[in-house]
Amino acid sequence: MSKISSYDIWIILAGYLAAIHVGKLSAVIPILQKDLNLSFTQAGLSLSLxxxxxxxxxxxxxxxxxxxxxxxxxxxxxxxxxxxxFAGLWIDHSISLYFFRFMEGIGFLTISLCAPAILKRLSTPETMNFKMGLWSSYMGVGVSLAILTIPVLLEWLSWQHIWALFGALCWLVALMIYHFLRYDDKQTTVTTAPLNTSTSNSFLSIVKATVTHPPILCLAVIFACYTSQWITLTGFLPSLYVSFNMDLKLAGILVSMVVLSNLGGTFGAGVLLQKGIAPFKLLQFSFLSLILCSWVVFSQPYWLIFELQYLCAILFSFIGGIIPTTVFANTLRYAPQVNAAASSMGLVLQISACAQFLVPPATAALVSSSHQWYNAAWVTVSLSTLGLLTSYYLFKIYTQKKEPI
Known part of the structure; x- marks a missing residue:
């Protein structure tokens, strides 16, 4: 445990809690459709908002x-x-649901930007990949906890009270970080030096350095190709399984295992990177696997047995977990300048967020119009193909230009 301190634990815990709020809605989509009279497309919008x-x-x-x-x-x-x-106690209409989901998005986004930047500054070269592997598990841990615990808690509490409980936990973690995290914002990272050693504090200079740095742009597209299809698949799996006449609680347990398997990939990628496995090989293997697995997951049950579909869902999440660790490690290590770690992560998350905002409702609309779940596979396969091409461009073209990726 010498690789991680108590400070790191509080930061990573904040990420886990933030991810719970992303996954909490997918666990109750069938209930929200009844309580708030939402269509399936509207539910997809609330999922991505x-x-x-x-x-x-x-x-x-x-x-x-x-x-x-x-x-x-x-x-x-x-x-x-x-x-x-906590405001979930007063949500009684789709408009209020949309508004508070957007506000949750601001909180989730800020945590996703600040937490890894702090981790980078508290890391040494020897612990960097390990911590990034641990941090990258925040989505898998948080979403799986939400999907697993909410159906159980619904036996005693309404979904509004469950959301209020999650809100109170956020305040508790904020208090702990305020009191116990000893961190100086002026300290700089001791990890690999960035390409540009200029450290201008101007807002515009930081933004310009970030948006004009091609490796960060490529990493942003790669990450978007993964996150948008992962959130789509895991977000709609409970509804897919309910359409197979499965009990919601059982569906929640099964999907939580799918999401939780993502941890294996995120942790494993950190170990593989530490051992010197090339990021290019990890990304290519991951996207090729996602193409095969997602195609099977969305196949009709009379084409393939359910057990095979579920195994492919597990593999999709497990192997897909390699991608965020690989992207985060390269994004933080090769930010264009020392004080651009958060902005580099911001650009990666912004492009990813655009994809996550658009893909779930578009997929829901495609499934609703065709009444066929297998059409969702065309979306995931297209995204994985784009991820393959972008990773090839990044690691083949820019390494030839001596970019230290």
Whole structure:
């Protein structure tokens, strides 16, 4: 455990809690459709709306957080996330659901930007990949916890009270970080030096350095190709399994195992990177596997046995977990300048958020219009193909130009 400190644990815990708020809605989509009279497409919109803030503000929040202070922004984000979730007690219409999901998105986004930037500054070259592997598991852990625990909690509490409980946990973690995280925003990372050693504090210079740095742009597209299809598959799996006449609680348990399997990939990628496995090989293997697995997952049950479909869902999430660790490690290590770690992560998350905002409702609309779940596979296969091409461009073209990727 020498690779990780108690400070790291609080930061990673904040990420896990933020991801719970992303996954909490997919666990209750069938209930929300009844309580709020939502169509399936509207449910898809509410699922992706948490990414609305990232789609609009990720790069700006990343750059501003470096100036305000990463710890301050992390605490603010937890407070905001808690308030928005607690407001679930008063959600009685689709408009209020959309509004508070957007506000939760701001909190989730800020945590996603500030937490890894703090981890980078607290890391050494020997611990960097290990911590990134641990951090990258935050989506898998958080979403799986939400999907697994909410159907059980629904036996005693309404979904509104469950959301209020999650909000209170955010405030508790914010208080712990305020009191126990000893962190100086002025300290700089001791990891690999970035390409550009200029450290201008100007907001515009940070943004310009980030958006004009091709490797960061490529990594953003690669990450978007993964996250948009992962959130689509895991978000709609409960509804897919319910359409197979499966009990919602059982569906929640099965899907939570799918999401939880993502941890194996994120942890494993950190170990593989530490052992010197090329990021290019990891990304190519992952996207090729996603193409095969997603095609099987969305096949009709009379084409393939359910057990095979479920195994492929597990493999999809497990192997897909390799991608975020690989992307995060390269994004933080090769930010264009020392104080552009959060803005680089912001650009990656902003492009990813755009994809996550658009893909779930588009997939839901495609499935609703065709009444065939297998059409969702065309979406996932297309995204994986784009991820393959972009990773090839990044690691083959830019390595020839001596970019240290």
């Amino acid at each position: 948490v990414q609305g803030a990232g789609m609009l503000f990720a790069l700006c929040i990343g750059a501003v957080s470096e100036k305000i202070g990463l710890k301050k922004c992390l605490i603010f984000a937890l407070i905001l996330l808690g308030m928005s979730s």
